[in-house]
Amino acid sequence: MAIAGISAVTFAVSDMALSLAFYRALGFRVKYGGEMSSFTSLVAGTGFLNLIHVPNADVRWWGRAIFYVDDVDAQYQRALDAGITPMFAPQDARWGERYFHVTDPDGHEVSFAKPL
Numbered sequence: 001m002a003i004a005g006i007s008a009v010t011f012a013v014s015d016m017a018l019s020l021a022f023y024r025a026l027g028f029r030v031k032y033g034g035e036m037s038s039f040t041s042l043v044a045g046t047g048f049l050n051l052i053h054v055p056n057a058d059v060r061w062w063g064r065a066i067f068y069v070d071d072v073d074a075q076y077q078r079a080l081d082a083g084i085t086p087m088f089a090p091q092d093a094r095w096g097e098r099y100f101h102v103t104d105p106d107g108h109e110v111s112f113a114k115p116l
Contacts, residue, residue, distance in 0.1 A: 005046070006047055008049065009044075009047075010049075010050035010051070012106070013052065013105070013106050014053075014055065014106055015053075016033075016034075016037060016040060019051050019106065020034070020035055020040060020051070022084070022104050023104070025082035025084060026075070027075070028042040028044065029042065029043050030043075033051075037053070038052065038053045044067055045067070064109040065108070065110050065111070066112075067111070068115075069113070069114060070114065072114045075112045076089065076090050076112070084102055086100045087101040096115060096116050097116060098114050098116055099111050100112060
């Protein structure tokens with residue numbers, strides 16, 4: 001049996017309202033949960049980005065979640081317009097994607113990309 005895809009990535013967050021404001025500003029929409037919930041699911045294409053509230057979470061760098069978007073440069077501008085400071089401007093990678101990274105309020109690294 002083959003693995004067909006990924007359903008979701010789940011991040012531990014220390015402040016649900018702050019995290020939701022961050023992800024909503026980047027264009028994610030809530031499927032389930034909300035600011036007062038201990039668990040929230042955000043739509044990410046055909047999958048989900050889940051947030052689970054862990055009070056006093058001490059999150060350290062663990063890797064990165066990569067989300068495909070239709071227009072990397074427009075997504076970059078959306079982040080800037082929301083007051084989010086990306087790690088670098090969009091760039092074309094030798095592996096065939098245009099991408100940039102942001103870091104959420106708990107230190108989770110998120111990348112937005114599009115195949116070239």
